[in-house]
Amino acid sequence: MKKLKNEVELIKAAITAGVRYAEARGAAQFESDDSLNDKALYIYRLLVHDKLVQAMPEDQVSQKSVKHKLAIWYSKQLPGDHPLLQ
8 A cells, every 4th residue: 555645634634524525414423522543434434335435355444544545535536736636
């Protein structure tokens, strides 16, 4: 798994966007004390369910791989000249 440029910032932005997506869709209501790992896993599973990202085999699902997958998903939503992609 090749690390993306600005991956940490992309992960934070992806989780924020994923929370907005899940809440707007009516699929979840997140609390401020929910952990980032729990949010990331829920968002990943929701995006897989909605067929917005390709599912990984269950034995490969980990915090690191889920966050990486979310960063890739979010990076594809950004315009090509966005600062996080530079």
